[in-house]
Amino acid sequence: MATGRCLCGTIGFETTGTPRFVANCHCINCRRATGAAFSTWVGFTDDQINWTGTRATYASSEGVARGFCKNCGTPLSYQGAKWDGETHILIGAFDNPEAFTPKADVFIEEALPFSKPKT
Numbered sequence: 001m002a003t004g005r006c007l008c009g010t011i012g013f014e015t016t017g018t019p020r021f022v023a024n025c026h027c028i029n030c031r032r033a034t035g036a037a038f039s040t041w042v043g044f045t046d047d048q049i050n051w052t053g054t055r056a057t058y059a060s061s062e063g064v065a066r067g068f069c070k071n072c073g074t075p076l077s078y079q080g081a082k083w084d085g086e087t088h089i090l091i092g093a094f095d096n097p098e099a100f101t102p103k104a105d106v107f108i109e110e111a112l113p114f115s116k117p118k119t
């Protein structure tokens with residue numbers, strides 16, 4: 001089990017089991033939504049996550065809901081129609097982010113030069 005929360009603690013979560021994937025996303029939308037050079041996502045099925053508090057959401061593309069805390073602004077989650085039944089959580093929101101290791105890089109073509117993965 002892993003736990004996490006937003007910066008102010010209004011939103012919390014618990015996850016169970018093994019994530020479906022852990023990946024660095026270099027896409028422009030994640031970059032803007034998080035303000036970080038790239039975003040490391042830990043992907044779970046919805047039934048592996050228990051949330052406390054209610055996330056606000058922003059539809060950055062059709063069928064996409066980016067979840068965040070409307071009190072402190074922490075970006076937390078991504079849900080997309082392309083990944084029905086899954087919720088992807090930003091690694092930095094976990095209490096134990098060191099438990100997860102990214103195994104893939106996606107949208108490499110949009111990566112910033114200094115963070116471009118070596119292929």
Ligand SMILES: [Zn+2]
Nearest residue numbers: 006008069072
């Ligand atoms: Zn918060």
Ligand SMILES: [Zn+2]
Nearest residue numbers: 025026027030
């Ligand atoms: Zn992305």
